[in-house]
Amino acid sequence: MCPEFQVHTTMRDLSPFQAGHFDVCVIGAGVYGAACAHSLAAAGLKTAVIDKGDFCSATSANSLKILHGGLRYLQHGNLVRMRETIRARREFMRFAPHLSKALACAIPTFGSGLRSPLAARCATLLNNAIGSDRNLGIAGDLALPPGRTISRESFLQQFPGTTVPGLSGGLVWYDTLAGNTERLVLEYLWAARDLGALPCNYLRAERILTQNGRVEGVLVTDVPSGQPFAINASWVVNAAGPWFDELLEASGIPPVPTRWTKAVNIVVRRELNPDCAVGIESNEEYSDQDAVLKRNKRFYFFVPWRGGTLIGTSYKEWRGSREDLLPTRADTEEIVREVQAIHPSWGLEPKDVSFAHAGLLPMSGIDASGAVQLAKHSLIVDHGKTGGPQGLLSLRSIKYTTAPVEADKVTAIILRDTGRRPARQPAPAQGQGRVPAELAPLLHSRYGSRAPRVAGHLAAADSDTWWLSREPPLLRAELRYFIQEEMALHLTDVLFRRTGLGSLRCPPAGLLTTLAEAMAAELGWDGARQQLEIEQVMRRFAMLPQEN
Template sequence: MQRDLNALANNVFDVVIIGGGIYGACAAWEAALRGLSVALVEKDDFGGATSANSLKIIHGGLRYLQHADFKRMRESIHERMVLMRIAPHLVHPLPCVMPTYGHALKGKEVMAVAMFLNDLVGFDRNRLDDPQKRLPAGRVISREECRRLIPGVDENGLTGGALWYDCHVYNSERLLLSFLHAAVKKGAQAANYLPVRGFLQEGNRITGVEVEDAFTGQRFAVRAHLTINNSGPWVNQVLSLKNGRPPQPPVLLSKAMNLVIRRQLVPNYAVGVPSKFEFKDADAILNKGSRLLFLRPWRHVSLIGTTHVAYRGDPENFKIAEQDIQDFVNEFRAAYPAAGLTRDDVSYYYGGLLPMEGVNPRTGDVKLLKQYLLKDHAAEEGLEGLLTVVGVKYTTARDVAQKSIDLALRKLQRPVVKSPSQEQRIHGGEIDRFDAFVAAESRKQPHRLPAEIVRHLIENYGSAYADLFPHLQENPAWASRVHPQTTTIAAEVIHGVREEMAQKLVDVIMRRTELGTAGHPGAEALQQCAELMGRELGWTAERLAAEIAEVNQVFTVAQL
């Protein structure tokens, strides 16, 4: 992938996509796969905003049972299987357990029915050939087994638990990049650090966008027959570029946060524990009265989520504050005292803005938007050439992209043929059986890489890990780790710069590699990566220091 601004400026595309989050990346892949010429522009770095805020769980939608929303549940289960199929290197099964209490809505009897319905709706979940992707049937478990799986679980009224299987993504940033790589291989043009400054318009038709290179200030036009606004929480700001006024009604936003805990609280299982704080979902048929907090093992750490509060500011000013973190630590500690969680356990946090319907006026609880929005501005305001997409869930981004490109094809008067994206593996996904592939490649020890490094590379790059080999041939020293305590090697930094449009040190630390995704990687690793990038990009000593300072700022919590 190359940042080719001349190609963007000197062509007329079928589609230009605003936004390089997971919804934009999936839309670019879907459109390119269907034979459309595609441009994608992103204001900052790919996946650097809302898409970075994740528990790394690919949800099958079990929680939709409380709304009797079997349609959304079925969609989520199907998309979970699709992601295991097309990205087998990144999406894997995850066992989940939740305690049951009493014999009412939180009891074993209700959860037994839920487990049965979950398996019934997901009747085809195991149609993949890879045994590593198998999702066993859910079941209720005894009180003793629940105590064993969740050490220190609240035993007051404990009757047992529910055990089911979802999926997780090892590296959500690399999943997004895999979609983007796949789109570019099909002919799409993409560029980061290219904010949209205005729409191009002829009469009642949008004919593209005016963009600005964030590094040079140069402005130019990207022309297209159809513009798809996938700008996430910036949707209101982007739409206001049409006429200087925000859309009415605007898309409302909530501030979401997940915490990274520097130790594994419960290894092997994701755990749902009920919060001690009251929560009422006005749309739920079965309302349990409290929200579920999720704790899951990830790499060598734990993730805890998710908290939501209403957000009424400019997305550019979004920050996670120290009080946000402390409040969430307090809530989780009340729900699961045995974990002994303190503020010092938090090594990092993920924050982002998600669309909401509104706020419960009595309790202040956020009511999240439950369905994605796909708006044709021609139908609603007579403005041709513009579609807006508002996504609500990482898991279903591909499905929403398919639907939005179906509409785009109709708008462009092209045949709407069945999408192959449910079957077509994305970049790095050419793996039939994951465990067998890892074992076989580890035995080969390419470029004398130890098995631990080979596994690490496959977990991040999949079958495309061989794309790093030319860098190792050029300089065998790039096979070395950037720090003794990490499995990230120097060749990944070089690859991020040369082949994945990494423009800043923060791009490599937070998104091209896994170095900073669980907490600060340490000054030595930062210095090593900065020097590697600096030699590639011709940085001065002042620029190198500024890049390191910017990364350090990412790990600084706002004091509000």
């Protein structure tokens, strides 16, 4: 190991969970659970955060990667929600600038109503004014320009072949593209750990423990070993995503009635526009029942991402097992057919789909046309105020972007109830040590201020031995870092959450074998286990046509 680097080995360790007492135990380590853990730890509360699977392995891993500023909320007349979203987007950009970049977004204008050029100019003026502080504390290269309207010619130059009847131009605004939303969640978890929180994956919450009307902790099972034990905590935050109501039922606590919709996005290996996302109305009849200003169609968005395009989102009510949720071939083909109908000149075919992901979101109902109506607001339930146990909060989340705002609300409730004042913890300094100059651009773009910690796992000064893979680039040090400091236990953890190498297309067989063998050397897998790990990766691509 390079002598100038100090390695902080934080292998997954259950003993602190078994022996200690926590102020708060957060159940669920998606973006909301991770943001809660960070907010609570920053306020000086001793915090545990657990997940029954890997970190950010469920709904938080399914998004179009846009951290939006709430332009869509103008049609609801909800300026409070819009301001919260602008604040949350700004916090994400400050927190992880290496994972953020400004992204132009556009929708076509047409007709004389809500989609007219006049309406677009009004929306632009309002959006610019309401978000006038959108760049407060943001580095210049990440700053979001003001929105604007563009001509018909300019719109067609950027998106040739667009067939919108009566096209008159476009509305352009700027949001933030998070290149790797899974790593963004991990950044929150590791920042919380730096502040004293204890995160752990593959630790399943069985039920919430109560006595005399008060929360006492959580009964959990360590998934790898099957070992059950109790985590003692004065408060529990139930941020278990689609499982939050099931956990309440298992604990004998009245659940919060919730219907769920399956949301699906696809990745295609083609670019529509490498520099600008676009929303085009689908043929699906849809009317947002909560909007002040109604529109009759649902948008499909095309988002440039890593040399391909993310397209979504489709919604269908879900009544099946939450454990079995995966996108199907029927899901991907439905989106392809919709794209063929609304943008036929692009010539998208099923064989162009390289990946798909799905998640469950709360829905409020189904309208007269059969379209899903999404729930519009996150919900924080203080069960002690609704006849349940004191010390239990349930968080039903909606949008990835608003996680930091909702997390601060959770922290404020706990501090207010306990009478404690926030004891803000100074964030530990990152970036101590040296990153070899030839690796600096790669490591800083992936890990920001944590790049030196990754470089600390370089085993030799000879650069020829650094690489597990030259294309795509992956260092042996990165894999050791994932296992020793980020608790990666499975090949899927590395490919889908730690690196994103499996999130654009199916990795080559040779790369899968190389990674499985390298993980086997670290974790003691035999040949059968390596094959099983590869099969689990391939299961995620079962929705693709055979030629893919």
